[in-house]
Amino acid sequence: MAIQIKEKNGVFIIEGSLKTKAALAFKNHIDLLLKHRSEVIVNIENVSEIDESGFWILRQLFDNSKLVSRPFSIIGYKSYKLYDDLKTHHAA
Numbered sequence: 001m002a003i004q005i006k007e008k009n010g011v012f013i014i015e016g017s018l019k020t021k022a023a024l025a026f027k028n029h030i031d032l033l034l035k036h037r038s039e040v041i042v043n044i045e046n047v048s049e050i051d052e053s054g055f056w057i058l059r060q061l062f063d064n065s066k067l068v069s070r071p072f073s074i075i076g077y078k079s080y081k082l083y084d085d086l087k088t089h090h091a092a
Contacts (some may be wrong), residue, residue: 003015003026012030012041013046016048017047019050020051020054024055027060040072040073041072041073041075042075043074044075046076048066058074062074
């Protein structure tokens, strides 16, 4: 399933599979949002699958948000797995 990004009340809802090609398109879209919005919130509740490149992209977006001093939040039930990954990444 291709990735879809929908906005609802300022939250970007991600649907589909966040794998290699889709992850790169997602990154480009979110990078653009980080440049033009005061904050970016993405909900990954409806993401069916995330591969290693998808995790890598999310880590990169998290790091990029710090560089541009913009809050970047990842929410949704599935985000707890990502939180552990990001915590490990930043502890290194």
